[in-house]
Amino acid sequence: MGTSDPRVFDAVVETLGELARDWEYGEPVTPETTLFEDLGFESLDLVVLGTSLQEKYGRLPFTEFLTEIGERNADDISVGELAEFISMHARTSVTGDPR
Amino acid sequence: MTSRTVLIGLDGATFSVMTPLMERGTMPFLKSFVEGGVQATLRSVVPALTPPAWTSLMTGKRPGEHGVFDFFQKESPDSLYLKFASSDDVRSATIWSLASDQGKSVIALNFPLMFPPPAINGYVVPGGWMPWRQMRLGCYPPGLFDRLKTLPSFNPRELALDMKLEEKALEGCEQDEYADWIRLHIRREGRWLEILRYLMNEDPADLVALMFDGVDKLQHLCWRFIDPELRPADPTPWEQEVIDLCDEYFAQLDGIIREIVEMAGADATVVIASDHGFGPSRDVFFVNTWLEQLGYLAWSSENEVPEETQPRLGISQISRHVYQLDWERTVAYGATPSSSGINIVLPKTGDGQVQQAYSRIRDEIVAALKDLRNPVTGEPVIKSVYTQDEVFAGPFEALGPDITFEMHQGAASILRGDEPIKVRDEVAGVHRPEGILLASGHGVRAGVSIEERSIPDVGPLLLALLGASIPDDVSGRMPLEIFDETHRGQFESSLRFHPATPPPELAGAPTEFDEEAEATMAKRLRALGYIE
Numbered sequence: 001m002g003t004s005d006p007r008v009f010d011a012v013v014e015t016l017g018e019l020a021r022d023w024e025y026g027e028p029v030t031p032e033t034t035l036f037e038d039l040g041f042e043s044l045d046l047v048v049l050g051t052s053l054q055e056k057y058g059r060l061p062f063t064e065f066l067t068e069i070g071e072r073n074a075d076d077i078s079v080g081e082l083a084e085f086i087s088m089h090a091r092t093s094v095t096g097d098p099r
Numbered sequence: 100m101t102s103r104t105v106l107i108g109l110d111g112a113t114f115s116v117m118t119p120l121m122e123r124g125t126m127p128f129l130k131s132f133v134e135g136g137v138q139a140t141l142r143s144v145v146p147a148l149t150p151p152a153w154t155s156l157m158t159g160k161r162p163g164e165h166g167v168f169d170f171f172q173k174e175s176p177d178s179l180y181l182k183f184a185s186s187d188d189v190r191s192a193t194i195w196s197l198a199s200d201q202g203k204s205v206i207a208l209n210f211p212l213m214f215p216p217p218a219i220n221g222y223v224v225p226g227g228w229m230p231w232r233q234m235r236l237g238c239y240p241p242g243l244f245d246r247l248k249t250l251p252s253f254n255p256r257e258l259a260l261d262m263k264l265e266e267k268a269l270e271g272c273e274q275d276e277y278a279d280w281i282r283l284h285i286r287r288e289g290r291w292l293e294i295l296r297y298l299m300n301e302d303p304a305d306l307v308a309l310m311f312d313g314v315d316k317l318q319h320l321c322w323r324f325i326d327p328e329l330r331p332a333d334p335t336p337w338e339q340e341v342i343d344l345c346d347e348y349f350a351q352l353d354g355i356i357r358e359i360v361e362m363a364g365a366d367a368t369v370v371i372a373s374d375h376g377f378g379p380s381r382d383v384f385f386v387n388t389w390l391e392q393l394g395y396l397a398w399s400s401e402n403e404v405p406e407e408t409q410p411r412l413g414i415s416q417i418s419r420h421v422y423q424l425d426w427e428r429t430v431a432y433g434a435t436p437s438s439s440g441i442n443i444v445l446p447k448t449g450d451g452q453v454q455q456a457y458s459r460i461r462d463e464i465v466a467a468l469k470d471l472r473n474p475v476t477g478e479p480v481i482k483s484v485y486t487q488d489e490v491f492a493g494p495f496e497a498l499g500p501d502i503t504f505e506m507h508q509g510a511a512s513i514l515r516g517d518e519p520i521k522v523r524d525e526v527a528g529v530h531r532p533e534g535i536l537l538a539s540g541h542g543v544r545a546g547v548s549i550e551e552r553s554i555p556d557v558g559p560l561l562l563a564l565l566g567a568s569i570p571d572d573v574s575g576r577m578p579l580e581i582f583d584e585t586h587r588g589q590f591e592s593s594l595r596f597h598p599a600t601p602p603p604e605l606a607g608a609p610t611e612f613d614e615e616a617e618a619t620m621a622k623r624l625r626a627l628g629y630i631e
Contacts, residue, residue, distance in 0.1 A: 048233045
């Protein structure tokens with residue numbers, strides 16, 4: 001596991017904010033925004049979003065991440081938790097530079 | 100031949116449903132299309148499932164050759180973890196990329212395994228398990244989503260699949276939910292047509308392909324109202340409403356097909372294909388419960404897994420095996436209900452005791468599957484059983500299940516059942532291997548049925564119709580018999596082939612287990628009595 005990259009963290013939050021404009025979500029997306037309760041995600045949304053984020057940030061242990069969420073019966077996950085996970089594991093920074 | 104080529108995909112379409120619809124007058128255009136063209140049974144791949152089957156059409160190859168086996172894929176041959184199957188898992192050139200590379204333009208709408216979207220010479224709006232919230236990310240080229248948003252009826256919520264509704268369709272839903280659900284699919288097909296209409300008007304393409312999956316969805320839930328042999332003779336008002344709505348869906352689909360054919364122009368060749376067929380189902384086979392009874396699987400005691408009393412498949416439970424099973428005492432498990440597959444948690448190759456146990460366990464499970472009987476009827480439950488190397492031979496076979504089975508008339512469940520086989524109260528529709536192939540156009544024979552073809556045959560056919568060269572490693576064979584004698588020779592002499600690009604190396608190829616892992620497996624097998 002690497003160290004958290006604040007640029008990646010901010011980029012993930014920004015990406016979700018841009019996508020949320022298609023979702024008729026009227027509030028600003030912040031690290032505290034929750035994916036399921038606030039943004040109305042279903043589990044497949046998270047899986048597909050993970051595929052897309054891996055296109056951008058390189059291979060992530062996303063399946064393990066999702067399985068761990070399922071195992072602890074977590075009710076929800078915040079944008080900040082997702083961004084933190086990606087920023088810890090991203091192989092490329094937000095600028096596309098290999099880390 | 101270089102005229103426009105059109106592919107209309109009808110997910111799950113089968114002659115046992117389509118022919119009566121044509122004969123009853125519900126699909127008059129399709130009837131005239133068949134009378135003016137060629138028809139054949141189109142045999143799917145194993146498993147007869149949307150992702151591997153459409154990928155076989157797109158590549159001209161079988162699952163072990165293109166790498167897609169299911170909606171979810173093993174991360175590597177020995178991994179317990181599954182990941183969402185994406186376009187990255189298609190490890191072969193596709194008709195979209197091959198046509199693009201040869202200067203042809205492409206419109207590809209609503210096909211699975213198209214996310215993340217491939218950069219082709221044209222347009223992609225992905226289908227399959229593509230949630231509406233991510234639709235922007237799936238459209239290609241960038242900016243397409245914003246263009247589509249200007250269309251009057253554009254509604255990504257209804258264009259994409261709603262997984263909660265899809266799960267209901269597969270697991271069964273309340274009577275008062277049927278009508279709205281069918282109407283949703285009627286609207287949905289119209290929304291896809293509107294996108295095609297817009298793109299054909301703005302920038303018509305050489306290869307135009309649009310897939311409609313409402314056929315599959317309706318047949319899963321409403322099979323007993325669609326199959327002429329099962330339709331109630333004296334329907335209740337609710338049953339009549341469902342029957343009428345199903346007919347309305349197919350009548351609308353007929354009109355959509357007519358409009359696409361007319362849009363394509365008189366010179367176009369149109370191919371209509373399904374990825375698999377359909378048939379009735381009552382049995383639900385709780386594969387992990389059965390493996391538990393035979394001693395190959397144990398549920399984790401730390402995570403209490405409730406016993407399922409209803410005949411449910413477990414669509415929403417995929418990936419839970421990672422923590423629901425006791426891996427010290429499990430050597431075989433079913434990971435997804437869709438794959439009808441069993442994975443064996445042992446290395447396949449080598450000559451040690453562990454590897455020998457692999458073969459022994461695999462052969463035992465295969466034999467037991469063949470012997471499995473429905474406890475009520477005494478009839479065999481399993482129609483065919485295949486080992487990995489029998490059915491998935493190719494560079495990616497290690498990613499497929501170790502054992503794959505086809506049921507006579509049933510579906511697999513991965514849940515922990517209170518008994519291995521349950522019978523549904525109502526007949527549901529399930530996939531069968533026999534799909535449909537129809538073709539009509541310049542030089543295509545009229546009103547002729549030809550012998551059964553295989554779904555990998557369609558990819559080379561589409562490339563050839565486009566005048567594009569075909570990779571020399573496809574498994575599909577050109578169905579030359581669809582053309583009349585005058586054009587067959589001309590068509591055959593115009594076929595061009597090119598050396599295929601070698602497939603990529605399989606990442607995470609079968610593991611050479613370290614001593615610790617080998618010792619764990621030996622312990623597991625010793626407990627089961629396979630090694631001393």
